[in-house]
Amino acid sequence: MSTSFAHDAAPALQGTASTYDGLYLRDNLKSQGTLPAVAPFNACPDIIQSITPVADPQKTFGTISSWNTIYPTAPAPGKNYYYVRGLNGSTQDFDGQISLFWAPAQLILFPSIWKNNPLLTASGCEGVTVQAAPGFVGVGADGFVLDTGVQSLPNPNTFYSFIAQNNAAPIPTISSWLEMSQLLTQQLGIGFRNVQTFDPVNGPLLARMGFNIPMSIGESATLQLTISAQGIQAGDTIGLIGDCFTPEMKAILLQPIKTTGTSYVAGIQIDVDPGFNSSVAFQYWNTSGQVPPAGSSLTLSVNYVVPQEKYARALALGVLDSRYAQAAQSEGVGPQQVAPVGQVTFVVTASS
Incomplete structure (x- = not known):
C-alpha cells in the first residue's frame, strides 16, 4: 500500500518522474530531482530532527508545507529522534527502506x-519502511535515535554530519575523485x-572538520578549497588553517582576509595523496560590526x-561545474575544469 501527502493535495509535486528515477532525497530545498543536481549539494532538507518521538x-x-521547510538537524543534549523522507520520482510505487548515518x-x-556509523531506531533497526506512489512524498515510519552521550563528538568546536540513504541501492565504493563527484x-x-548554524552575536565562529582521504581513492589530486559568502557584510573576516602540512610540505592556509561585499569568494589550492589525514579549522569574525541577517551563509567547497x-x-559523467571554474578564475586560480567533491555550509541564525 502506498502513502501520500496528509492534508495537502499531492499534484503540486507531480511531474518529477522524468528526472531522478527512484525515491530521491533533495540536495537542497529548491531541488526538483533534476540531474545533475544544482548546488548546494550538502543541505538535504529531508533529514529532520526532533527532541521527542x-x-x-x-x-x-x-x-506540502512541511516539504517546503528545512528543519534544524543539530541535536539537543541527550536523545534525539531523526526522521527521513523522500519523493518518488519514478513511475512505479515505491515500497522500501531508508537508513541514516x-x-x-x-x-x-x-x-x-x-x-559504519548507522543510527538505529528505538527497536534497534538500521532501516525504516518508506512507501510512496509516483510523484508523492514518503516519510520513514519510525525515527532514528541519536544520543549525544553515546554518539559523541571529538571536540566542542565540531558538529554532526548526516547522510541519508535509500536502501534500494548499496552504498557505493568510491575509488576515484570523479566517482566522489558523481556521488555528490x-x-x-x-x-x-x-x-x-551559528549566531555571530555570540562571538567568532570556530569550526573544526576532518579532512581525510581514503587509500581507496588510489590517485593524488589537486583540490581547490573555496569559501563563498552570501549576505555577509563587507569588512567581516574569514580564514582557514590545517593542522598539518601536505605531502609536498605546503601549509593548508588561507590567511585571515576581509570580505569586500555581500557576495564574496576566496580560496586556496593544494595537492593531496591517498591516505592523507588532517583536520581544518574555519574561522569567521564579525569585524565589520554589522551583524549579518539570518540566513546569510558561508560555504566551504572542495x-x-x-x-x-x-x-x-568527467564530461561523460556530467560532473564538470563551470560556475566553480569561473569563481576560481576570478580569484587567480584558474581557468581550470573542476568537479565538486565536498561542501560544508555555515548559516547565520537569528539572535535570541
Whole structure:
C-alpha cells in the first residue's frame, strides 16, 4: 500500500518522474530531482530532527508545507529522534527502506567515513519502511535515535554530519575523485546534510572538520578549497588553517582576509595523496560590526581540479561545474575544469 501527502493535495509535486528515477532525497530545498543536481549539494532538507518521538511522521512531515521547510538537524543534549523522507520520482510505487548515518564533521563525506556509523531506531533497526506512489512524498515510519552521550563528538568546536540513504541501492565504493563527484552531484538516492548554524552575536565562529582521504581513492589530486559568502557584510573576516602540512610540505592556509561585499569568494589550492589525514579549522569574525541577517551563509567547497586527460570522462559523467571554474578564475586560480567533491555550509541564525 502506498502513502501520500496528509492534508495537502499531492499534484503540486507531480511531474518529477522524468528526472531522478527512484525515491530521491533533495540536495537542497529548491531541488526538483533534476540531474545533475544544482548546488548546494550538502543541505538535504529531508533529514529532520526532533527532541521527542513523532507519533505519525507521514502526517507531520509529508505535507506540502512541511516539504517546503528545512528543519534544524543539530541535536539537543541527550536523545534525539531523526526522521527521513523522500519523493518518488519514478513511475512505479515505491515500497522500501531508508537508513541514516552520521559522522563528526568532514570536508568530504567519502562513504568509507560514515558507512559504519548507522543510527538505529528505538527497536534497534538500521532501516525504516518508506512507501510512496509516483510523484508523492514518503516519510520513514519510525525515527532514528541519536544520543549525544553515546554518539559523541571529538571536540566542542565540531558538529554532526548526516547522510541519508535509500536502501534500494548499496552504498557505493568510491575509488576515484570523479566517482566522489558523481556521488555528490548525481546520486540523489543519498542525501547529505553538512551544515552548521551559528549566531555571530555570540562571538567568532570556530569550526573544526576532518579532512581525510581514503587509500581507496588510489590517485593524488589537486583540490581547490573555496569559501563563498552570501549576505555577509563587507569588512567581516574569514580564514582557514590545517593542522598539518601536505605531502609536498605546503601549509593548508588561507590567511585571515576581509570580505569586500555581500557576495564574496576566496580560496586556496593544494595537492593531496591517498591516505592523507588532517583536520581544518574555519574561522569567521564579525569585524565589520554589522551583524549579518539570518540566513546569510558561508560555504566551504572542495573541488577536484580535473586533469586534461580526464576531461572526456568527467564530461561523460556530467560532473564538470563551470560556475566553480569561473569563481576560481576570478580569484587567480584558474581557468581550470573542476568537479565538486565536498561542501560544508555555515548559516547565520537569528539572535535570541
